[in-house]
Amino acid sequence: MTYEDYVALPDDGNRYEVIEGELCSVPAPNRKHQRISFKLALLLGNFVESHHLGEVYFAPFDVKLSDINVVQPDLLYVSNGRLDIMSEAGAMGAPDLAVEVLSTSTRRRDKVTKLRLYENFGVDEYWIVDASRVAVRVYRRSRNKLALVSELLDEDGVMLTTPLLPGLVIPVAAIFED
16 A cells, blocks of 8 residues: 555544555554553643744654655654654654554554664654553664663653753653553
8 A cells, every 4th residue: 555545545533554555553542542642742742832843743643754654653743944844644754753652452563663664764763652561662863773772660750851852851750640
């Protein structure tokens, strides 16, 4: 399946991604997943907006990496200097930051397949948020690869930061608190 095939699909109320030309269903996230995504969207979005650094979007929102790879990260950030990739339909290229909150049904896709896609298509940083382990894995681009730079556990005082957004400090505990 190509991007053109994908956008021509009838709106049946379901979410889909295209990975290496294969149409993949994306099940609706559960309550915990949504709470984590919402908290991160607020924390990241408020920081980016207040500092006028770019734009933050949340799923469902298409990211066309290539003609046969269209994904919908749970959250994404595009810096001001790269806003030319944005269209009315979504992002037509890799965001600066992609965030996936793991779900049982998409765990392998997020940890393996999307990591490879984000690496191959130029995402600078990728966060994998794992509610079952109460941890955030941070991958950062180094020498054309996304390398694991930290695994942050929900412990007192542990903070999530990124060189993409200097000054952003997110307490890991805040991501997971009910």
